[in-house]
Amino acid sequence: ELGWAKQQAGDSDAALKDYAVAAEKSRDHVGARARFMMGEVHFEKKDYDTAIREFTTAMFQYGGDNASSETKNWQAKAAYEAGRCSEVQIMGAKDAARAKLIADAKRFYGFVVDKYPDNLLGGLHRPTSGSIEVEGQRIDQLSDGKLTEWRARHVGFVFQFYNLLP
DSSP: OHHHHHHHTTOHHHHHHHHHHHHHHOSSHHHHHHHHHHHHHHHHTTOHHHHHHHHHHHHHSSOGGGOOHHHHHHHHHHHHHHHHHHHHHTTTOOHHHHHHHHHHHHHHHHHHHHHOTTSGGGSSSOOSSSOOEETTEEGGGSOHHHHHHHHHHHOOOOOSSGGGOO
């Protein structure tokens, strides 16, 4: 919580140090969250390569498939944010770099869909408490029809069995 307080106070360098300590001391959801927050600080600074590295570490270094559900939540969020890091760079990139960034964004977003299809980021489930905001939009407040439209524009699901489709 010290890192978060320092980040909110505008001292991102001190926040990064506190997050790094927590990320090294904990191998569970606390460490994954700290690593995720390190990625957020670098994203805010527009240091996208470092942000992606931190998000990727949060995705894979905190238990992987055997992680607790709390840790998996941070892994899913980290993958989504890594996709956003790639996506925000696409507009200014040249041909080869642009193609790589598009592929990276698809890979990170695909990771969320493949590994965490039940995560609330996908909009398939509604929270029992709290709220869900994606890119400034409260998706937990959308009607069923609007949520379906939102998923069609922003999320892709690949079902493994044809009989799961309506």
